[in-house]
Amino acid sequence: MIDSKIPAGPLEHKWTDYKGHCKLVNPANKRKLEVIVVGTGLAGASAAASLGELGYQVKAFCFQDSPRRAHSIAAQGGINAAKNYQNDGDSVFRLFYDTIKGGDYRAREANVHRLAEVSVNIIDQCVAQGVPFAREYGGLLNNRSFGGTQVKRTFYAAGQTGQQLLIGAYQALERQVALGKVKMYTRHEMLDVVVIDGKARGIICRNLVTGQLERHFAHAVLLCTGGYGNVFYLSTNAMGSNVTAAWKAHKKGAYFGNPCFTQIHPTCIPVSGDHQSKLTLMSESLRNDGRIWVPALKGDKRAPNDIPEEERDYFLERRYPAFGNLVPRDVASRAAKERCDAGYGVGTTGQAVYLDFKFNLINKYGKAEANKLGIANPDTNTLIKLGNEVVKEEYGNLFDMYEKITGENPYEVPMRIYPAVHYTMGGLWVDYELMTSVKGLYALGEANFSDHGANRLGASALMQGLADGYFVVPYTIGNYLADEIATKPISTSHPAFEEAEQKAAARINQLLSIQGKQTVESFHKRLGRIMWDKCGMARDEKGLKEAISAIRQLKAEFWSDVRIPGGSDQMNPELDKAGRVADFIELGELMCQDALDRKESCGGHFREESQTEEGEAKRDDVDYAYVAAWEYQGDSQWQLHKEALQFEVAKPSQRSYK
Amino acid sequence: MQHYTMNLTLKVWRQKNASTAGHFETYPVAEISSEMSFLEMIDVLNEKLIKEGKEPIAFDHDCREGICGMCSMYINGRPHGPWQQNTTCQLHMRAYKDGDTIVVEPWRANSFPVVKDLMVDRSAFDRIIQAGGYISVNTGNAVDANAIPVEKEKADSAFAAAACIGCGACVAACKNSSAMLFVSAKVSHLALLPQGHPEKKKRALSMVAQMDKEGFGACTNTGACEAVCPKGISIENIARLNREYMMAGLSESE
Numbered sequence: 001m002i003d004s005k006i007p008a009g010p011l012e013h014k015w016t017d018y019k020g021h022c023k024l025v026n027p028a029n030k031r032k033l034e035v036i037v038v039g040t041g042l043a044g045a046s047a048a049a050s051l052g053e054l055g056y057q058v059k060a061f062c063f064q065d066s067p068r069r070a071h072s073i074a075a076q077g078g079i080n081a082a083k084n085y086q087n088d089g090d091s092v093f094r095l096f097y098d099t100i101k102g103g104d105y106r107a108r109e110a111n112v113h114r115l116a117e118v119s120v121n122i123i124d125q126c127v128a129q130g131v132p133f134a135r136e137y138g139g140l141l142n143n144r145s146f147g148g149t150q151v152k153r154t155f156y157a158a159g160q161t162g163q164q165l166l167i168g169a170y171q172a173l174e175r176q177v178a179l180g181k182v183k184m185y186t187r188h189e190m191l192d193v194v195v196i197d198g199k200a201r202g203i204i205c206r207n208l209v210t211g212q213l214e215r216h217f218a219h220a221v222l223l224c225t226g227g228y229g230n231v232f233y234l235s236t237n238a239m240g241s242n243v244t245a246a247w248k249a250h251k252k253g254a255y256f257g258n259p260c261f262t263q264i265h266p267t268c269i270p271v272s273g274d275h276q277s278k279l280t281l282m283s284e285s286l287r288n289d290g291r292i293w294v295p296a297l298k299g300d301k302r303a304p305n306d307i308p309e310e311e312r313d314y315f316l317e318r319r320y321p322a323f324g325n326l327v328p329r330d331v332a333s334r335a336a337k338e339r340c341d342a343g344y345g346v347g348t349t350g351q352a353v354y355l356d357f358k359f360n361l362i363n364k365y366g367k368a369e370a371n372k373l374g375i376a377n378p379d380t381n382t383l384i385k386l387g388n389e390v391v392k393e394e395y396g397n398l399f400d401m402y403e404k405i406t407g408e409n410p411y412e413v414p415m416r417i418y419p420a421v422h423y424t425m426g427g428l429w430v431d432y433e434l435m436t437s438v439k440g441l442y443a444l445g446e447a448n449f450s451d452h453g454a455n456r457l458g459a460s461a462l463m464q465g466l467a468d469g470y471f472v473v474p475y476t477i478g479n480y481l482a483d484e485i486a487t488k489p490i491s492t493s494h495p496a497f498e499e500a501e502q503k504a505a506a507r508i509n510q511l512l513s514i515q516g517k518q519t520v521e522s523f524h525k526r527l528g529r530i531m532w533d534k535c536g537m538a539r540d541e542k543g544l545k546e547a548i549s550a551i552r553q554l555k556a557e558f559w560s561d562v563r564i565p566g567g568s569d570q571m572n573p574e575l576d577k578a579g580r581v582a583d584f585i586e587l588g589e590l591m592c593q594d595a596l597d598r599k600e601s602c603g604g605h606f607r608e609e610s611q612t613e614e615g616e617a618k619r620d621d622v623d624y625a626y627v628a629a630w631e632y633q634g635d636s637q638w639q640l641h642k643e644a645l646q647f648e649v650a651k652p653s654q655r656s657y658k
Numbered sequence: 659m660q661h662y663t664m665n666l667t668l669k670v671w672r673q674k675n676a677s678t679a680g681h682f683e684t685y686p687v688a689e690i691s692s693e694m695s696f697l698e699m700i701d702v703l704n705e706k707l708i709k710e711g712k713e714p715i716a717f718d719h720d721c722r723e724g725i726c727g728m729c730s731m732y733i734n735g736r737p738h739g740p741w742q743q744n745t746t747c748q749l750h751m752r753a754y755k756d757g758d759t760i761v762v763e764p765w766r767a768n769s770f771p772v773v774k775d776l777m778v779d780r781s782a783f784d785r786i787i788q789a790g791g792y793i794s795v796n797t798g799n800a801v802d803a804n805a806i807p808v809e810k811e812k813a814d815s816a817f818a819a820a821a822c823i824g825c826g827a828c829v830a831a832c833k834n835s836s837a838m839l840f841v842s843a844k845v846s847h848l849a850l851l852p853q854g855h856p857e858k859k860k861r862a863l864s865m866v867a868q869m870d871k872e873g874f875g876a877c878t879n880t881g882a883c884e885a886v887c888p889k890g891i892s893i894e895n896i897a898r899l900n901r902e903y904m905m906a907g908l909s910e911s912e
Contacts, residue, residue: 046797050797053797064720064726064728065718065777065780065781066780066781066783066784068727068784069721069726069727069728070726071721073721074721074723074725074726083804085804121800123803124800124802125795125797125798125799125800127800127806127853128793128795128799128853129792129793129853130793130816130847130851130853130854132813132814132816132817132820132847132851133803134813134817135807135808135810135814136810137810138807139808139809139813140804141803141804158817160725162725163725163821164820167820170787171787171791171792171793172795172797174784174787174788174791175788175792175794177784177788178788178789186781209773238721238722238726239719239720239721239722240720273694275694275698275702276698277697277701277722280722280723400743401723401748404744404748405695405748405750407750407752470797471797474797517709519705519708519709521701565708565712565713566713570675571675571716571773571774571777573716
């Protein structure tokens with residue numbers, strides 16, 4: 001039976017009550033307790049820094065050459081917080097409600113409410129660290145709006161919000177390193193969790209420079225290792241983003257929650273060819289000012305600027321007049337796919353739609369600037385020139401990035417965009433305290449499943465990562481470690497460490513001994529193709545069953561025909577990649593299994609069999625209002641545990657953005 | 659935009675590890691699309707090397723969208739290649755034409771020892787940040803975010819300095835291997851904000867001391883760092899660092 005450990009009492013008091021009653025560890029004992037943090041993105045860096053500040057002995061690990069490189073750095077648009085600085089009706093309750101609704105009623109109310117509560121503290125903390133958020137001329141903080149909401153609650157730093165937040169957390173982390181409270185291990189990859197008497201007690205990792213396997217003990221282990229979008233090969237994730245740490249934990253007993261919940265982001269730069277190694281996001285914030293359209297005429301090959309207004313189909317505005325271009329990501333993605341599948345797509349591949357800034361550039365920004373400057377009856381060129389300057393300040397780096405990749409100037413020609421895999425709402429199952437089903441093993445940030453249900457709203461990933469690391473785990477971990485103060489450090493020569501290291505070494509040797517004909521990359525590409533075609537934006541029973549058998553076949557082929565050059569006692573990026581791809585293959589099968597089990601459509605999970613007559617997603621609250629928590633039971637075998645979701649405050653209704 | 663394919667000759671620095679001498683290897687690469695990124699072109703070459711039973715070229719890369727700061731190739735004598743305000747991962751092959759020869763090296767600086775092939779060790783940058791590149795505020799210490807207004811102009815300048823991605827191109831471009839642009843960007847970011855004021859003297863002094871300890875060279879105002887910086891960090895920051903350092907030094911010795 002799954003116990004999510006949600007505190008009793010009214011929703012808005014749960015977290016306060018929890019904090020008032022959880023166990024504490026006194027400062028002298030904190031110094032004796034060791035904590036391992038794997039991953040140094042927003043969740044990991046903020047957790048490691050905060051735990052170091054509290055006095056715990058922390059060891060932090062990342063596979064990159066510096067903790068500052070974690071992929072949180074690439075988040076563009078912003079971070080939500082219920083500050084209501086704009087006086088537009090925002091509140092903790094509204095942020096909570098929007099997140100639950102945006103997640104299509106598949107997230108836990110108590111977790112989401114806590115997230116909304118601490119959101120305000122995050123902004124305070126970040127500003128105190130020197131995060132240079134955008135400001136108004138009066139010197140106060142500025143906000144922008146994001147999809148799925150009707151208030152302006154998003155704080156931002158141009159199109160580089162993730163970078164600025166991560167640098168804040170990274171600096172706090174490095175400060176603890178300097179103080180000797182955190183020991184940092186860069187270019188290290190976790191290969192297993194060590195579990196002793198049912199409790200996580202350390203990790204095995206590979207030093208990626210020397211190839212050496214290392215053993216590290218701790219009283220508790222935090223996995224802050226991000227999402228698994230790279231299972232699709234092409235995604236907006238970094239090249240190194242992987243599921244390995246989470247997957248090893250899963251195989252050691254941690255349940256995997258809602259693995260099929262994947263976010264396909266509507267506005268990414270389309271694929272240009274087979275050589276494509278990754279996809280690049282164009283922030284959702286662009287939908288504030290860009291209008292999405294396709295030609296109204298099927299197969300219209302004219303250049304976008306030659307297509308007159310009345311021959312354009314602004315399909316989001318047409319289908320969803322209330323939210324228009326600001327519908328949530330899952331809705332926008334499916335609508336774009338629908339138009340392209342119907343033959344209205346643009347660009348050489350026909351797999352793209354336009355994101356056009358001209359209207360707002362002239363009418364919103366140009367006119368406002370002209371007004372400020374007192375220019376009466378400005379001509380269009382003046383308006384465009386004035387508008388360009390404002391747009392440059394808001395989104396300059398994104399426009400530059402688009403031009404570098406495509407060679408086209410988005411100030412003049414509409415962007416071409418298409419949905420791409422961006423975020424995974426699923427992840428390791430955790431309880432209210434962020435502990436997985438293995439005692440003493442925690443999962444934070446995108447690595448856990450907890451707060452976004454079946455669809456994440458824009459600007460909420462940064463919020464969740466930092467909430468977990470700065471303001472949740474520092475309390476909840478004390479509640480566990482208070483009972484561990486008598487536990488002396490366990491020697492890494494303990495048989496459990498011995499066995500875990502041997503297993504990791506054996507797997508590496510097995511991979512290297514295959515010496516087949518196909519490269520790791522080619523397997524990864526094939527896996528991605530299967531996942532995108534059968535477990536992507538739309539899924540059905542037949543396709544998912546085909547995918548499962550194709551993945552099993554791919555797995556067998558991988559383990560008999562992969563070719564990895566070099567050895568194990570050296571730096572070997574191909575070997576590292578092979579280990580990650582092997583794990584992605586296994587995860588891919590579980591994702592399809594989960595998607596098959598969930599016969600309803602909800603959020604990012606769209607089952608063809610479950611839709612309304614107008615083609616909108618149809619949720620089934622009678623049979624599927626649960627978190628699917630999968631327990632690993634051996635090769636290709638899982639046991640499904642269901643955590644029933646109770647909605648006491650935000651009563652489920654069919655989502656409508658019309 | 660017209661797309662085309664090209665055949666190229668690559669001369670790439672190969673080096674087993676920090677303690678072994680390196681050398682250039684020449685590789686022909688064929689059928690490269692102008693739509694590929696530079697790193698995708700290297701991917702193509704690596705796939706070919708693996709199939710031929712050779713070791714692929716090791717290089718640092720991660721986000722491939724110009725923000726993580728991990729990619730670091732010295733291409734035809736210029737960090738990150740020919741484009742202005744650009745990282746290696748955002749360089750695209752339309753910058754080249756059929757028949758071109760491209761020389762690829764790692765960052766060259768004593769403070770950035772080669773790890774393997776094109777990968778270098780930039781942990782010196784982390785240690786400089788450890789010396790004072792932060793504001794000492796524990797989680798939970800903060801006042802309301804709008805309690806301290808910050809002039810928009812100052813906030814914007816702080817952001818422009820904070821946009822540094824820590825890639826090290828500034829060091830690689832400098833004839834003295836100076837890290838002044840990197841250090842000054844951090845000192846400026848924090849000195850421009852009221853939150854950073856209480857520690858600004860100590861910060862400037864200890865970050866510069868650590869920079870010297872790491873063996874980075876002196877700044878002679880050549881401006882090569884600014885010219886290659888992928889984020890357009892201005893050398894005005896260096897002037898600000900010098901000012902901060904001098905003021906701090908003067909008042910410390912009182």
